Amino acid sequence: MTTERTERIGIIMNGVTGRMGTNQHLVRSILAIRDQGGVELDDGTRLMPDPILTGRNAEKLKALAEKYGVEKYSTDLDAVLADDSYQVFFDASGTPYRVAFLEKAIAAGKHIYCEKPTAVDPAEAYRIADVAEAAGVKNGTVQDKLWLPGIQAFLKLREEGFFGEILSVRGEFGYWVFSGHDENQAAQRPSWNYRDEDGGGIIIDMHCHWRYVIDHLFGEITEVFTHAATHLPERIGEDGKPYVCTADDAAYALFKTRTGVICQFNSSWDVRVRRDDLLTMQVDGTKGSAIVGLRKCWAQSLENTPRPVWNPDVDSPIDYYANWDVVDPGSCDNAFKIQWEIFLKHVARDEEFPWSLREGAKGVDLAAKSWESHRSGSWVKI
Numbered sequence: 001m002t003t004e005r006t007e008r009i010g011i012i013m014n015g016v017t018g019r020m021g022t023n024q025h026l027v028r029s030i031l032a033i034r035d036q037g038g039v040e041l042d043d044g045t046r047l048m049p050d051p052i053l054t055g056r057n058a059e060k061l062k063a064l065a066e067k068y069g070v071e072k073y074s075t076d077l078d079a080v081l082a083d084d085s086y087q088v089f090f091d092a093s094g095t096p097y098r099v100a101f102l103e104k105a106i107a108a109g110k111h112i113y114c115e116k117p118t119a120v121d122p123a124e125a126y127r128i129a130d131v132a133e134a135a136g137v138k139n140g141t142v143q144d145k146l147w148l149p150g151i152q153a154f155l156k157l158r159e160e161g162f163f164g165e166i167l168s169v170r171g172e173f174g175y176w177v178f179s180g181h182d183e184n185q186a187a188q189r190p191s192w193n194y195r196d197e198d199g200g201g202i203i204i205d206m207h208c209h210w211r212y213v214i215d216h217l218f219g220e221i222t223e224v225f226t227h228a229a230t231h232l233p234e235r236i237g238e239d240g241k242p243y244v245c246t247a248d249d250a251a252y253a254l255f256k257t258r259t260g261v262i263c264q265f266n267s268s269w270d271v272r273v274r275r276d277d278l279l280t281m282q283v284d285g286t287k288g289s290a291i292v293g294l295r296k297c298w299a300q301s302l303e304n305t306p307r308p309v310w311n312p313d314v315d316s317p318i319d320y321y322a323n324w325d326v327v328d329p330g331s332c333d334n335a336f337k338i339q340w341e342i343f344l345k346h347v348a349r350d351e352e353f354p355w356s357l358r359e360g361a362k363g364v365d366l367a368a369k370s371w372e373s374h375r376s377g378s379w380v381k382i
């Protein structure tokens with residue numbers, strides 16, 4: 001028989017006044033876990049997160065804490081790190097600051113969880129993984145896409161052998177990010193994303209994701225070919241003034257994998273969307289294909305595959321959107337929350353958590369090798 005008891009887990013949440021920190025990590029993960037009565041462990045214990053918000057701006061922290069009913073916040077990170085009642089340090093601050101924060105927290109003996117990318121430079125990303133491992137602290141990084149309903153549905157199909165042999169994947173990611181120049185159309189993403197010196201750029205942002213998505217779904221990446229572009233040279237910043245875009249805002253990439261599956265991913269902040277979702281991956285196999293979106297997945301089996309005849313002189317007699325079945329992923333929670341729950345169980349009970357800082361470093365490495373490919377105009381081995 002199990003007895004219900006609650007075990008507190010103290011979490012320092014750093015840099016969570018930003019977009020990801022507030023929406024995905026504080027509200028939809030940690031507070032949602034608190035509201036549901038904690039994370040249930042195998043022995044019936046409820047693991048209850050107790051967050052403290054840290055950052056530079058006391059006013060912003062206070063407003064955020066009050067809005068969501070979080071009791072504690074502080075601008076004195078060193079003092080909070082010295083408090084033994086907090087076991088976990090989480091960071092969602094800007095990418096260029098990540099490693100320094102993690103290093104401080106590791107030195108204070110905290111277990112580490114953080115947003116991606118773990119660093120901008122692969123040497124730093126691997127070094128911080130080494131530092132965490134040498135200190136013996138548990139560590140992990142966000143690889144949220146793995147728990148999206150669309151991807152869960154794909155994994156189900158793959159498990160069932162639906163695809164036969166998977167041949168190729170075509171990923172399309174992106175949407176139009178307004179530059180801020182157009183009337184009544186403010187820019188909808190923070191300006192640092194378009195400045196290299198602030199850790200911006202679509203390659204460092206998205207190729208980190210494509211690394212673990214491709215490795216996990218289709219086969220470990222062995223080679224990359226990338227062309228990067230900065231299509232819009234100027235955008236308007238938060239201060240209303242124009243700035244020069246020093247980072248890439250589109251990347252056209254090919255990835256070879258150990259399994260032989262060829263993956264082609266376009267990532268762009270300069271595309272308008274006429275597809276099923278902001279990310280879609282078309283997976284083609286000998287026995288069936290799927291369109292994998294963020295929340296939905298559509299599949300077409302060999303039996304349902306149409307037999308088109310090339311004739312541009314007449315409208316197509318075939319509706320190419322017909323004959324695709326929606327695949328049920330089963331019940332799915334918020335992807336960030338699911339990964340948080342697994343991480344908290346890892347900290348409290350040593351349950352498995354393979355998405356470590358070392359795994360995260362592979363994504364940073366892919367981004368660097370993508371740049372190497374762009375500059376040399378050639379394939380680069382991973």
Ligand SMILES: NC(=O)c1ccc[n+]([C@@H]2O[C@H](COP(=O)([O-])OP(=O)(O)OC[C@H]3O[C@@H](n4cnc5c(N)ncnc54)[C@H](O)[C@@H]3O)[C@@H](O)[C@H]2O)c1
Nearest residue numbers: 015017018019020021055092093094095097115116117190
């Ligand atoms: N997993 C994903 O899908 C995903 C999506 C978007 C962004 N991200 C990552 O999340 C991180 C944050 O991105 P965002 O879009 O939320 O950006 P943002 O600009 O909205 O937020 C950044 C936050 O960091 C804080 N910050 C900046 N410098 C700091 C410092 N020196 N000390 C303390 N706090 C500091 C800012 O005040 C802000 O709260 C980035 O590393 C980004 O790559 C991940």
